[in-house]
Amino acid sequence: MLFPMITKQIKCRHCRSANIIRHGLTANGKQRFLCQDCGRYSRENPQPNGYTEPEREMILRAYDERSSLRGLSRTFGVSRNTVTSWLKKREESAASGSHSGRARPAKA
Ligand SMILES: [Zn+2]
Numbered sequence: 001m002l003f004p005m006i007t008k009q010i011k012c013r014h015c016r017s018a019n020i021i022r023h024g025l026t027a028n029g030k031q032r033f034l035c036q037d038c039g040r041y042s043r044e045n046p047q048p049n050g051y052t053e054p055e056r057e058m059i060l061r062a063y064d065e066r067s068s069l070r071g072l073s074r075t076f077g078v079s080r081n082t083v084t085s086w087l088k089k090r091e092e093s094a095a096s097g098s099h100s101g102r103a104r105p106a107k108a
Contacts, residue, residue: 013042051078056086
């Protein structure tokens, strides 16, 4: 194993309870969870792009090491489009805060 599995800490989005159980899938195939405390449903990945900051960091770091989008999507289940958009964002922020004389050529 090259990379540790990402363990997701799922919490109820309504009451923040961790006391939730898997309860089928949503219409678009995401895992759905039922909160046993408030009885309401939560979906996996409530973040807009579906990933938390630490997950994104880890995936981007893996990309730096392997530079394989296909490997990434296999390992993390992340779509290539998602990673590409993160990379673009990262390059933009790197360019805006560029250090003198350390410009990195863009990857082809
Ligand atoms: Zn709840």
